Amino acid sequence: MKLLLIEDEVELAKSIQDYLNSNDFVCEWAENFSSAVDKISIYNYDCILLDLMLPDGDGFDLLTELKNLDKTDGVIIISAKETLETRIEGFNLGADDYLVKPFHLSELLVRIQALIRRKQFNGNNKIIFNEIEIDTLSKVVKVNNQEIEFTKKEIDLLLFLVGNKNRVLSKGAIAEHLSGDMADMLDNHDFVYAHIKNLKGKLKSAQSKNYIKTIYGLGYKWQNE
């Protein structure tokens, strides 16, 4: 999978690149508008991460440029702007997702995965991890081919964990993922523990192995034994 990161903040770009590169992705980086245009006209990307405010251009123009080139690369806007207008404009110009800075890298990763699933597998939305099979479209989870009842939140959490497999996820990152827009308001992330406990319990009773590792009681990690 090839990604293009268009971001002018060097340090942020490095962190994003680091996080994504070691996750089956090849993440290229363009630090300004002109080099981004060069890159998109030559290569095809599975997903483009686009910062709207670039030193030599507007991210929106890049979306127009993509359209002009008849490119169908998936685009996730990563921006500090969070007004409804910019969101709507982004989607109108062909962006697929919009992530407001600051975000957790784990969140960015699952967003990219979801986007690529939507773009490439055309209806085949199954994620398989050993004995666990998750259909992201119909929201059905099977363990050892046995359908298990999961709540929407639990499936969401499962996808987040599996998507970030072998990564340590802090409670805050999970809380923010689960509570969406409300995340900004929460001052307490304890509810994450309850969800993890329920998920673990359901997986265990379905004869699944325990893949969820607790890290010092402060975070979690999905790990193949």
Place this chain on the structure above:
Amino acid sequence: MNKKLLYKTQRTYLYFLILLFAIVAPLFYLIANTLYLHEIDETLLLTKSEFLNNSISKLELNDIPVWNRFNNNIEIQNSIGLKTDTLFNKLYFNFLENENEPYRVLNSPIRIEGKPYTLSIKSSLLESKDLIFTIAILFVVILVLLFFGILLINKFLSTRLWKPFYQTLQKIENFEIDKHSKPDFINSDIEEFDRLNKSIEKLIERNLIIYNNQREFVENAAHELQTPIAMFKAKIDTLIQRPDVTQKQWEILNSVNDTISRLNRLNRNLLLLSKIDKHYFSETETFSMKELIEKQLDFFIEQAKQKSIQIKTDFENDFNVNSKNGLTEIMFNNLLLNSISHNVQYGIINIRLAKKVLIISNTGKAEELPPEKLFNRFSKSNESVQGNGLGLAIVKKIADLNNWSITYSFSENKHSFSVQFK
């Protein structure tokens, strides 16, 4: 106590009139009386001259009793040894009226056939009393008419003259700096009011500029902070992936992470506040309050579960609100989150809809919050709760924007916030 402007001028007029009355009335009486007496004295002296010129030469001593019998007011009496004319007041008994009446009397020495006599001429003063009384009444009537006339004219003029002033006053009273509508002053043809309007206009303009600058500063600052926070967050996300992180380090990283979250929350809220200021949320729609709440409720029930808090709802009196859905949602969310984070273990939260009122009450610290500081930015009641002190400020701002009134009360150990919708 403050009095109206008109009252002050009217009162001055009244004082002046009373003073005028007190001084002028006795003075008037005195002068009128003196003048009248003077007139009478002249008449008496004239009568005497006429007597001396016409009658005295024809009078004989034998005629005196006859004269006296027919002339009541001009009597010839035996001499009382007078050398010159004397004038004085004297009471005479009137048989017709059966009472004493005041008279003005002129006694004058005369000689009839060489013998000294006293000529006594008198004139009733009763008429003069009536006259003076009548004049006095007239005087009072004129004065009173004058007074009321002045009052009425004054009142009429004041209301008309001061009208631009009151208009200006009302405009200033209705002006709110965060509502972006500058008051439109009507030009006055009175120089002072025109000056007043112009200086207020200038003042408001200057304040608006300062206010906007400040708001923009907050907005820009919050905005510019987003990227460094994003970097911070990303670096920590990278750092915690390292396999050699020890528990001690992990704990530190975790608390740094929490702090970053708090900083981010604070920043978002500041951005939100400045966005509300900017009237960014423009579209209004009509929606059911019950639906709005129910959409959010699951999330809060989940949050409340951590403290075993029970959320009770009473949506029987649902009502429609015409406003910005997003903002109303934020207001509700902030109120409810507050009621959870300031609650106690096994506490209770009541959400009730009544006639256009949303009431959220909750158990919590058994102590009333200071209502005057409650809605201020960065005022925290409880240091142990990790709030950023902006939640209620946002609630208040949203309520103010919609002209909803929000009140806080504390009774039966429950804190309640009620929002009265329009």
